Amino acid sequence: MTLTVALPSKGRMKDDAIAVFARAGLTVSAIGNDRSYRGRIDGIDDVEVAFLSASEIAREVGAGAVDFGVTGEDLVRESLARADERVEITARLGFGNADVVVAVPDIWKDVDSMADLGDVAADFRSRHGRRLAIATKYWRLTQSFFSTRHGIQLYRIVESLGATEGAPASGAADIIVDITTTGSTLKANHLRILSDGVILRSEACLVRARKPGHDDDPRVAALIEAVRSAG
């Protein structure tokens, strides 16, 4: 049986993933031309590489359509319900670092913590005739952080597929849940991360689909071991 490893198909993520694999002694090469979406690992016949977008990789590993994938933990936890039952994060790879955070307008000087935000959310409807609106593309992460971790139920999610950090100033939403690496984009938009507002410290990971066949497959253990030592 062939093992399939999904790697990011473009950009820094692709280069960094291939570099980690190279350090692990696994040389990835594309089949055909450079832009090909299929690849192989030199010297290993029964491992196939599929180049996919990072969010597709999270879904495909979750569905068990591929055996391994390199993608951000944020995408894994956002696209899969009960992610830990379906996939295993076998190695953290030290690149693609980004935090998923709750950020409010900096001028909300009375809101430092999630508890403060809970107070504001509880009163929002009676003051403004609508619920507190959160712009985000991270529906699942937002819901579990607000509802389960902090007991905050009274808010509405406004879907945002780009330039989320502009939503509070434009009036499209009151606050945001978004990804940040240096925080400079948030700062430029006069937003501030709450003191306990980091939902997830994400980085690129080697993610394995939980498949029963993996348990006694020496190639699976060898691949994990090699990538771990290189990560």
Next chain:
Amino acid sequence: MPEAGLPDFAADLARALDALEAPRVDIPVIQPAEPFLDMAGEDLRRRIFLTESETGESLCLRPEFTIPVCRAHIAENVATPRRYSYLGQVFRQRREGGNEFYQAGVEDLGEPDEARADARAVSEARSLIAQLTPGADLKIILGDQSVFEAVVAGLGLPAGWQKRLIHAFGNGPALDAMIARLANPDASAQPDASVAGFLARGDVAGLEAHIEQVMQETGYSTHASRSPAEIAARLIGKQALDATRLSPGALDALKAFLALDVAFDRAAPALSDFARHAGLDISLAQQAFEARLDALSERGEDLSSIRWRAAFGRPLDYYTGLVFEISAGAHNLVLAGGGRYDRLMELLGAQEPIPAVGFSLWLDRIESVRAGK
């Protein structure tokens, strides 16, 4: 032929509902999703079946009846008091049990005698369940948010803290965290340097003007979201909230109240003992509590079979008073749940306050108790 999936006792239940002076309402299966998400919060999104109309309106399969029954009542501008009953399928994503199952229930809107309406809801739910599950040992648990509100007010906490505690009522871990925080306030939090001066001087007008100026300079609207006045007012109030510490006596009183768990025929003396020991005047809440007790007695309910659990509540902001649950069977399946939701009608757009109480029955669970599971 019975409708697919309708339990075999549905005809008996329909007849029993008809005897309750609560005309049956028909509620469309496909509902606008907004009111449900708006009332119950985003967390509901994962548990309902959402779809979209051709024009982009968010629709869902009805996940429950209370909200659509209340909306229909408001839309048709019906005079109150008015009672409704329903029996039909609801659709929810559940980990256990099917995704479509039947519920039946009663909504009682606008009855001014709240004790009487509360007692009627508990009593009707109990009697319907008893008819459907002969021989089952029913457990009834009852809670009352308005008593908790009176206790919290009696402890002399600032309004912000009262709101926080009431908001968390029914959510044990959240409430415990707040009580721990009230025992040990975090004094380290300092206001932001840009506003500390205004706060120290008590310069409210200056603070507001400062916030407004920053908002304008940074391109934030001063009215689309939180206004400068709102932020300034909460900043000032927050200082008091952060510094609030409950005395050991008040903390003990709060904990003692939340630990109360007694048979309902002992509830009135237990509550007055508590109030006397704690030195709290909660007599108005006590009167309402006792009026409900009396009304239940008058209906012939066996008070010793009902438990009052002071910490029992639902952390949804439209529930205001009574909540109850009836369970049975080896797994203590909840067969019926109900409560008073006086704030819901206005949240849904009613022009004036309309007191409301209701209950619903879970027919799939009643079926498993009947089957002896």
